[in-house]
Amino acid sequence: MTTQxxxxxxxxxxxxxxxxxxxxxxxxxxxxxxxxCDTAAVPEAVAPLDTVPGFDRLRARFDExxxxxxxxxxxxxxxWTPRPDDVPLWERHLRRxxxxxxxxxELALESPLSGPSQALAQIFMGGxxxxxxxxxxxxxxxxxxxxxxxxxxxxxxxxxxxxxGLQPLLLGEFDAAPRPLPTAALRKVFGELAYxxxxxxxxxxxxxxxxxxxxxxxxxxxxxxxxxxxxxxAALGHTHLxxxxxxxxxSLCAPAVRSEAARLGVxxxxxxxxxxxxxPAEVLFERLRPALVVGCSSTxxxxxxxxxxxxxxxxxxxxxxxxxxxYENPARIPATIVDALLPDLAGPDAVRDGAPxxxxxxxxxxxxxxxxxxxxxxPRVRPDLRPAAERYLSTRLNAxxxxxxxxxxxxxxxxxxxxxxxLAFVRRNATLRRLARRARALRRR
Numbered sequence: 001m002t003t004q005x006x007x008x009x010x011x012x013x014x015x016x017x018x019x020x021x022x023x024x025x026x027x028x029x030x031x032x033x034x035x036x037c038d039t040a041a042v043p044e045a046v047a048p049l050d051t052v053p054g055f056d057r058l059r060a061r062f063d064e065x066x067x068x069x070x071x072x073x074x075x076x077x078x079x080w081t082p083r084p085d086d087v088p089l090w091e092r093h094l095r096r097x098x099x100x101x102x103x104x105x106e107l108a109l110e111s112p113l114s115g116p117s118q119a120l121a122q123i124f125m126g127g128x129x130x131x132x133x134x135x136x137x138x139x140x141x142x143x144x145x146x147x148x149x150x151x152x153x154x155x156x157x158x159x160x161x162x163x164x165g166l167q168p169l170l171l172g173e174f175d176a177a178p179r180p181l182p183t184a185a186l187r188k189v190f191g192e193l194a195y196x197x198x199x200x201x202x203x204x205x206x207x208x209x210x211x212x213x214x215x216x217x218x219x220x221x222x223x224x225x226x227x228x229x230x231x232x233x234a235a236l237g238h239t240h241l242x243x244x245x246x247x248x249x250x251s252l253c254a255p256a257v258r259s260e261a262a263r264l265g266v267x268x269x270x271x272x273x274x275x276x277x278x279x280p281a282e283v284l285f286e287r288l289r290p291a292l293v294v295g296c297s298s299t300x301x302x303x304x305x306x307x308x309x310x311x312x313x314x315x316x317x318x319x320x321x322x323x324x325x326x327y328e329n330p331a332r333i334p335a336t337i338v339d340a341l342l343p344d345l346a347g348p349d350a351v352r353d354g355a356p357x358x359x360x361x362x363x364x365x366x367x368x369x370x371x372x373x374x375x376x377x378x379p380r381v382r383p384d385l386r387p388a389a390e391r392y393l394s395t396r397l398n399a400x401x402x403x404x405x406x407x408x409x410x411x412x413x414x415x416x417x418x419x420x421x422x423l424a425f426v427r428r429n430a431t432l433r434r435l436a437r438r439a440r441a442l443r444r445r
Contacts, residue, residue, distance in 0.1 A: 006032065007108065007120060011054075025130075025181070035066050035068050038068075039077055081118045105127045111137070121150045130158060133158070136302060139333055142382075145381055157178045157179065165363045193283050209293045210243050211294065212226075221319065226257045227260050229241075232315070234266050238266070241266060282307075296320055314345065340404075
């Protein structure tokens with residue numbers, strides 16, 4: 001007997017799993033369980049995922065739905081993992097509570113370093129793993145070192161094909177086989193959600209969707225960014241904006257934004273079907289067919305362009321790239337991709353003439369850039385990317401591409417761009433570095 005436990009922390013992850021099941025990505029199983037893992041800061045303040053409109057349509061793909069939060073209560077699932085000595089106890093407990101007996105357990109997990117993913121991989125140590133990425137972070141490096149006993153069990157990496165012709169870097173250190181999910185299967189699932197989502201008062205006709213972020217920028221900068229967005233879209237001739245809240249963020253629209261929109265004759269709508277109920281951007285793509293989609297670093301920007309053929313534009317990516325700390329913040333990869341590929345909303349001509357994403361165009365822009373950024377982010381996880389990073393920085397570093405790197409970071413890694421080539425050996429020489437540390441210590445004394 002084989003049981004597949006597929007873990008999801010949100011509606012989008014559940015939709016990706018449903019599309020993977022429809023596409024036959026998990027093979028045959030005697031029992032298929034959807035395990036809901038609510039990792040919100042205060043799970044009690046968020047609507048349970050199994051009560052969200054449209055969830056019943058997704059649930060039909062699974063034999064049973066269980067709650068990871070209930071299993072580990074009162075511990076918070078985002079930060080908890082079992083102590084090594086307690087792993088056998090937890091396995092026996094969960095096998096009895098979930099009726100698993102001695103069945104073989106196969107796991108499908110989100111980010112391999114999240115709390116629920118680590119805990120499940122440690123507790124059910126014997127079976128194979130599938131990791132799925134529901135966004136652009138899959139094209140970046142693994143956010144940290146994964147124990148070999150877990151990493152070597154990963155059989156495949158499922159991901160939406162948002163960048164045609166480009167393979168994800170996630171779990172590349174373990175040679176995990178990337179497997180793109182069929183676009184038709186994803187659109188079918190989100191179409192079901194769109195059909196089941198109640199009317200939220202969205203306008204009819206031509207609209208612009210503005211994808212808001214999850215508290216990345218300070219409140220004042222976020223408001224100023226939305227004001228610039230209102231002015232730029234009005235200059236393009238659009239007359240209505242729909243602000244799409246982040247699934248974990250706020251749907252509130254600042255009064256200053258509404259006042260500026262009213263002054264320019266632009267209507268503003270912030271869909272809010274209920275407290276804590278997420279509205280996936282893909283649902284709005286299906287229902288509204290917007291004239292333009294605007295955002296900063298959201299995965300939905302690339303989804304709109306690659307899966308729905310909608311015009312897209314970026315705004316605020318420069319400030320975001322400057323603000324992200326530390327440098328290895330996983331959000332850096334989505335911000336880099338969006339900034340490098342999409343036209344700036346501040347350039348009306350570029351927005352009007354924006355060409356659809358193609359495999360050749362994506363590879364031309366990102367093929368060398370992503371490995372260079374990935375190595376700078378995680379040099380210990382992906383040391384094999386150093387030659388690619390050195391080639392890119394030696395030949396393509398200019399005023400435009402400097403925004404994706406930090407001088408101090410490149411200097412600490414002895415990468416081209418900061419240290420002259422004839423002195424590069426200095427930072428790699430262990431003896432010279434030891435002498436430099438001793439000299440600094442003596443100076444401090």
